[in-house]
């Protein structure tokens with residue numbers, strides 16, 4: 001059993017990364033050509049890593065399960081990407097981004113990693129602009145910024161509501177450039193089924209060609225998992241349908257420790273569930289909280305009337321509305337961090353103030369913004385006597401320019417026009433801070449196996465700030481891994497090609513084939529989705545926005561029961577040697593059913609409330625999260641021991657030398 | 668909800684593999700809620716097919732919010748269905764009426780061969796981008812972002828072109844199966860930006876050449892693509908591509 005070594009360089013926090021880079025081992029260009037690097041995933045993390053490593057000269061293979069690398073889930077990110085550029089002259093700095101991220105993460109992230117993230121953030125924006133990413137600009141031609149939750153400066157760069165799309169297309173274009181040169185070999189519609197370790201090091205992967213069903217072996221000197229987050233363990237989430245934990249989970253079962261699995265981000269602004277047929281939830285970007293005001297009816301009888309459709313939101317007088325975020329958190333108002341905003345919505349809805357038929361929704365209201373922007377426009381255009389209808393119409397135009405695509409999306413899904421009636425929103429699973437434990441070099445506990453982007457646990461502590469995942473994914477891929485991987489591969493220059501005709505590859509391939517043939521031959525009576533939905537409900541009810549020991553203990557039992565039933569009774573149609581989406585789902589849900597148990601165990605063992613992890617037993621009198629900085633200031637890193645329930649906990653102590661740890665307050 | 672459920676007849680293209688012949692098969696569905704998305708309606712059908720021991724209908728999808736470009740259904744003779752400005756996954760059943768018959772087919776184009784049922788191979792698009800849809804800048808070589816001011820009008824126009832999701836509806840809807848709208852969107856985005864100008868000539872020549880190699884048809888300016896494009900990519904991009912192409916071709920003849 002290896003003791004956790006986070007390999008954090010010594011020295012002051014703002015010198016660590018420079019110092020590390022100055023001393024990391026290098027691989028000379030001619031040697032790089034004979035070193036094979038396998039990148040699983042082509043999202044922001046994977047595409048940026050694959051392109052950058054190929055530019056440096058490594059021989060890269062990149063895999064994704066979609067039909068094109070451009071479709072990775074990163075494409076869906078809406079709001080923006082943070083960077084400490086201080087273009088707004090509002091006091092931003094590397095230190096402030098570092099500080100905000102640690103604080104936003106509720107003091108459960110590693111100082112050294114987060115500082116590095118803040119240091120490289122500015123270069124990401126430079127890189128993206130050079131690639132032709134069309135960020136929003138001001139009239140002077142310079143880049144524009146907006147603000148996001150949990151910060152008091154404007155440091156978020158954006159491209160309307162499609163920032164993730166534009167950043168990913170930038171990374172995809174860099175990847176395409178390398179594919180065209182032959183320095184990256186791209187495998188679309190290929191799913192990694194297992195990692196292969198040889199003599200304690202990761203030396204390759206087993207993948208399935210999703211079109212032909214063929215199982216392939218690929219050897220490499222290092223494997224990078226850039227496979228995204230596991231929010232879909234809840235069945236309903238804002239993640240794309242294909243998002244899954246399988247690559248990370250397989251790595252976990254092969255020796256990589258899993259970090260903080262219970263840290264899940266529930267996003268406050270999503271479109272509420274509409275019925276049993278629901279297959280996924282849609283996020284309304286956090287940027288909407290910049291200008292929208294969140295409220296519920298102050299009186300229960302009004303709430304009831306609205307729930308029953310007897311009253312409309314617009315009929316309630318100002319005095320009868322409870323702008324509960326502005327009331328509870330005057331300093332940050334509607335821009336409190338996500339975990340705080342989500343819990344506050346749940347609290348109001350649990351108390352009966354919800355505003356749709358299910359009672360699980362709150363209003364996100366733009367009426368005040370229409371007016372405010374309308375007045376600004378009127379001033380700009382010197383319309384001194386504009387009537388209120390004109391002002392509101394002008395305000396709507398401004399809002400349309402800023403958020404038009406989000407408003408359209410809302411209308412498309414709900415059938416309601418958000419320019420006329422306030423939107424209804426409710427929290428939904430969105431992001432997983434937990435992931436494979438990695439050291440400062442982004443290496444997991446298995447040498448040669450790395451994890452980047454949302455797949456690792458690293459930089460967001462117990463709660464991620466908005467616009468920081470895109471930053472982290474691209475930081476990992478463009479600016480961290482190119483430096484840290486050499487430090488490992490420099491010792492591999494004499495290894496030569498990794499053979500794949502070894503017992504380790506045989507064993508891994510056989511296990512994959514056995515599992516697949518089990519599925520297609522098991523003539524059960526229930527579909528994969530049946531089990532996935534049941535699992536999701538248990539997780540949402542008992543390991544969701546609020547957790548307690550009793551519920552979590554019950555959840556463990558229920559998950560085990562569902563898992564047992566799944567293996568007995570699942571039905572997977574079709575064949576193994578064919579395009580078979582049900583088979584893909586079955587393989588992924590099998591892993592979710594194991595991960596879920598570990599998430600509950602982790603949540604049980606974390607006897608405190610922090611960030612996205614809220615244990616009802618640990619709260620202040622005002623119902624705010626209560627951390628235990630004496631007993632729980634550590635990263636939980638779980639080692640697989642034959643069964644998810646038997647996982648062994650290792651602790652990485654978190655040391656804060658540069659930031660004073662205080663109870664978070666957004667009041 | 669049950670008493671509000673719609674009854675529909677689906678006529679779905681079933682094709683076992685790339686080399687097999689395909690045909691339309693009828694599937695009656697009941698209890699369809701108007702709040703369901705089109706793909707959720709297909710999910711329900713697929714659950715029922717699996718339970719009956721039949722193979723579910725294969726279709727591509729991932730984000731289900733209109734941005735990944737994966738979904739690609741030809742519904743009642745229209746790419747992405749009856750509404751304009753949205754993808755298949757954004758289509759909701761409230762756009763249909765009780766008793767409707769709905770035809771569901773894959774994109775049809777020589778350059779997009781069917782893999783199975785409604786799933787096609789669009790890797791030709793990737794190869795067109797690989798032929799030049801990028802700016803040759805390596806990681807780490809960039810200057811400060813604000814050293815490169817871009818006129819807001821150009822930046823906005825570049826963004827509008829960059830919104831293309833690579834779905835292929837433009838090809839599916841074009842009687843010539845031309846990929847001009849897709850190619851012109853990328854050419855325009857990069858041509859409008861100062862950082863993209865440097866390679867503009869080679870880019871347009873190489874991308875157009877690759878488009879021809881892949882077997883897409885010629886553009887005869889029917890404008891059908893613009894109508895069906897879920898992202899509102901404008902025909903002006905094709906005009907810009909043509910200008911760029913002409914001047915590049917002239918320059919390269921010198």
Ligand SMILES: Cc1cc2nc3c(=O)[nH]c(=O)nc-3n(C[C@H](O)[C@H](O)[C@H](O)COP(=O)(O)OP(=O)(O)OC[C@H]3O[C@@H](n4cnc5c(N)ncnc54)[C@H](O)[C@@H]3O)c2cc1C
Pocket residue numbers: 040041042043044045046063064065066069071072073074075076077078079080081163164190191192193226227228229238239240243244246247283430431452453454455466467468469470471473
């Ligand atoms: C709706 C939405 C909006 C968001 N908005 C923002 C925002 O505004 N700002 C922000 O900072 N963050 C945002 N996020 C979070 C952010 O988008 C993600 O955390 C980030 O994009 C993840 O990037 P990634 O590269 O780690 O993974 P992904 O983009 O998820 O990529 C995963 C890749 O791995 C591949 N893959 C996975 N498993 C396998 C396997 N077994 N075999 C082969 N390939 C595999 C996939 O094909 C894919 O290519 C948002 C998230 C959502 C859901």
Ligand code: SF4
Pocket residue numbers: 830831832833834835836837838848849852895896897898899900
């Ligand atoms: S131009 Fe429009 S229709 Fe064509 S691929 Fe792009 S988004 Fe799809």
Ligand code: FES
Pocket residue numbers: 727728729730731732733734735736737738754755756757
């Ligand atoms: S599934 Fe992503 S655009 Fe439709």
